[in-house]
Amino acid sequence: MTTLETRTYHHGDLRRVLIEEGLELARAGGPDAVTLREVTRAVGVSPNAAYRHFADRQDLVRAVAADSQNALAKAIAARVEATPADLSPAAASVERLRRIGLAYIQFAREERGWFELAFAVQDEEPSVGIVTLDDEVVAPFQLLLDALDGMVAAGALNAARRPAAEWACWSAVHGFADIAVHGPLQWQPPPVIDALAAAVVEAAITGVRGTDAPV
Template identity: 60%
Template structure:
């Protein structure tokens, strides 16, 4: 028996459709997010979605942006849970470390949301809706802030800071993709955990090459 339309107050339906999209994407990735599937899950007719989303593409982008927010929050939670380090340089390095490891951990624990957040393709000729050209995604902003904090703490020079975010993001995103879709997906969790730490520490060593700070040690 098909349930009747669910009554939503003004402004609630859009949020409900996005939540329904997240629930579908959690196990099925971007391909699972369709207008019919989302509206059925929310308990409304397909026509109801068109009051908020012009088409499936607009819906997927909205759900992807919410997935980005969830990723950023997971990274923040890891950063906030880290013990306070009294030394400014050590604190800044720990923040960058947690940004990278938090990104990888989210990809491992929520592969459907992770794939949706950054692997959504924009339509040809459209202004990108999920990439950095249309604003800074929250997870990417956390990376920028962590790198800027390294400069403020004297760990990284302004010259070496330039474009460092792309090397960092490429490394952790590539590693995450190997874990959820590549050859690392069959490896035991402890192996993946170790290799992820190695990847992040390699980034940190590269950033600090030639400017080691006294008293600041890598975790590896």
């Protein structure tokens, strides 16, 4: 047993160390880079040590994906928390949804590996209409649900238009993010992508609300 393996077992944090190494691998190479062989090699422990914490590679990938989702949620939350305080409740609720979309796209562009991994795995049989991992709603998706519910509460979104609105928003924003990262937009100057991202997010908001009238 290596010195690091002894130390991590002593402190009970080898699982955490392996996940963090998986995050570093995913950040550079996406989901395919996260393997038990590579994380144990990088950490300096035997593969058998990893199997005491993860049943197989998929188990490891799920754990790393959960952290990737949390990183995305943190980036979104930071942008949402910066919503101007002088807006009306209705305008603020719309602005929060706008910021969620823009933060999602920005994260995809800045953290491609984590973005690719974040939704590479999820529960195969969740409750209808939600996205879960290990029976918990994934954090970025919960932020979107909360923002849309907040719009209804603030009078910025008709309750009749609320059902499935998260899927319309997510489809538009995720589709654009994928095009920006992997498609023809990846070669465009950042200001061009920024402008197009803003247009897509506005279109998604307009489509969900059913109006382009100001709040």
